[in-house]
Amino acid sequence: MDLIKPELGLLFWMVVSFLIVFFLLKKFAWKPILDMLKERETSIESALQAAENAKFEMARLQANNEQLIQEAKAERDNILKAAREAKENMISEAKDKATQEADRLIKIARENINNEKMAAITDLKNQVALLSVEIAEKLIKAELANKESQKDLINKYLEEAKLN
DSSP states (O other): OTTTSOOHHHHHHHHHHHHHHHHHIIIIIHHHHHHHHHHHHHHHHHHHHHHHHHHHHHHHHHHHHHHHHHHHHHHHHHHHHHHHHHHHHHHHHOHHHHHHHHHHHHHHHHHHHHHHHHHHHHHHHHHHHHHHHHHHHHHHHHHTSSHHHHHHHHHHHHHHHHHO
């Protein structure tokens, strides 16, 4: 029955101890908790901004790649047109020599186009890989910010390693 109807002295000491705990929490714990939440919010915003920047960069690279492909096609068309004209001019001199020369020019033009295309694709892949690594690095840093996350990740990989 004492717990249901506390005395005045007990109420007084409960209020005093509650105020002491409240004061200590306000003085020492409230600001670090708010700072930690603000830091977390900032890191999430920066990660979202980095992802958005990566998205825009990918769109820009894709547009640039399309432009390179169009330029390569135009250059291929110009080279093929030049090869046809050369072939027609050489037909008047010697028909056999003209066909061989045109085939050689077409082959060189295709190899040049393929080389330029592969160089553009390789450059694009390298840039995508660098962006992916940077994003993954930022995500891993954010995800492994506390020791509990690190331990969970290590345990997960150990379990996967045991299964394999």
